[in-house]
Amino acid sequence: MSLIIAYIGKKGCVMAADKRKIGYFGDKENLEILETELYNGMIGSDDEFKRRADELGISVKITDDATKLKIVGNCVRGEVSTKGTFETKRRRIYGTTNGYQLVELLGSEVTSRKSGESGIIIFGNNFAKKMAENLISKRFKPSSSLKSKGEIFEEIIKEVALKTPTVGRNCDVLKQEPQFDASKSQRHLNVTIDNDVKVLVKFRQNLTEQIVQQNLEIEMASKIINKGDVGKVVSIDGNMVFVQLNNKTQAMDGNWKQLAKPGQNVIMFTESENIEIGDKVTIEDEDLCLKKDKSPLKCDVILCSL
Template sequence: MSLIMTYIGSHGCVMIGDKRRIAFFGDKELIQKLEEELYSGKIKNDEELLERSKSLDVTIKVVDDAKKVRSLGDVVVGEVRFKTTFETRRKRIYATTNGYDIVELLGSKIDKIQKGESSIIVFGNKMTKKIANDTIRENWKPKTNLKDIGELFKVIMEEIALLTPSISKDYDFFVKSKNMNNNEAQKLLRETIVRDVKLLEKWRNKLKDDLLEKARSIEMAKKIIIEGQIGQVSGINDDNIEITLNNDIEALDIDWNVVAHTGEKVSMGINDPSQVKEGDLVVIEKENLCIKRTKSQLKCEVILCKADE
């Protein structure tokens, strides 16, 4: 879980966010139990978290380099994520002087928007939100300036990090103080949100394409021939020879596109043409492409695979 604190006022805005992400692997019910103990404050530090995860047989991966808050021109953005069964739900706050929008996204689609002019917004679990809100309330002074608010946020972040391993000791921190009224703020926020969500959609589409391509590459790699007969020599031209592929072999390029179907011809190179004659069988033996009769090695620029049945 995260802790993100945002102040939005007439003179500017302040945002701070921790950098910890924790991934859980294992039985779903045991993960839920560990998360409940972590976010309730029962687990006090990294050592207890590691020990408890081991006792529950839940594997965890902790990183402290997440970018949960970022700057987009005169706007600061904070984001927390929630995993659902089929999608990632994101809750973002876009803030600037005199205005903020809280945007909930399902995947890369906007699900809900809440707007406001001035406020203090805290994203976190029940424990961290309560401590943060109570501390802000206890230390708030009339006419507090942006610098003092920033220092207060830093102290709160550091103190809460000592109480729970759900957030990191490190954080990202931004202050914006551009002079603008609420109408100008909402216009800027609207433009920023549209642009930012489009970038998210583009990134998600690229990620999806990359994953599909990776899955395809893994599947295609299983078809690569590492042993067996490839075809027969059907033509010789100095050190270039033509091979007619067997009825169960096809040739692909590095992008897994078919360049020669079963029964078609491909060109290969040989260092010593005297070691080959028409009709010779071409095989892969011990992962070496060669002429079966003479064991002369061949060179080719295609990937030889089993053809689909």
């Protein structure tokens, strides 16, 4: 669901990309029908697309704020991606003066990497790509400036968007023009791409850690005790009370690390003068208290079931 047009030459690199992103959900067979009609140019507008999706029972969400271009080092990077069941497939072009590389990734693993010195590269579905190629053959001027080439690419993307909902009219255009010969260009691309992939690996690792932490929080939150006995008083020192947890209760900190196991003691505080060793501690209506008279207790831990 993208159209990216890149020019790489002796004076630099310029890329233009639409900002459309489409998400859909529904029956797999009907999704394949919808995609086939989209990519063959049988659906010509957003309204037609929404109507056809409704007919097929497919839920769609169209946005035009995706960022597909980025400056990385002295390169412009364009990316299209497809989310699968388990991994995201990415196809990238990195361009600079006198050089480019095409990189394909599955997750954060590079599966293909090709290089070249100059040319016009187009990412898009067959219908959008053929239409863009036809318009470029009529309008592209090799002698024009990078700025002018970018403006032509932007006009072409907007024109293609009138014929297919797979491309949006909103565009980004970026250019880079360092002083690189072909050899220096490829050296710079190699270093830039290697570092950029490392950033992606780090990002995915952090994302995985966040997901694991979120799952842990969800799991532990479901174990927070809001009703029932949690232990008994085993020692009293002024308003500080030592409570031995029963065999079904553990104490956690705010990061869900265990501070006390069943049978171990935790510190609580009370203002009650009617407290004795052996008193049971309970939670009623999410309030921590003495079972015998509902005198409130406070603690700095989270009491959870095993």
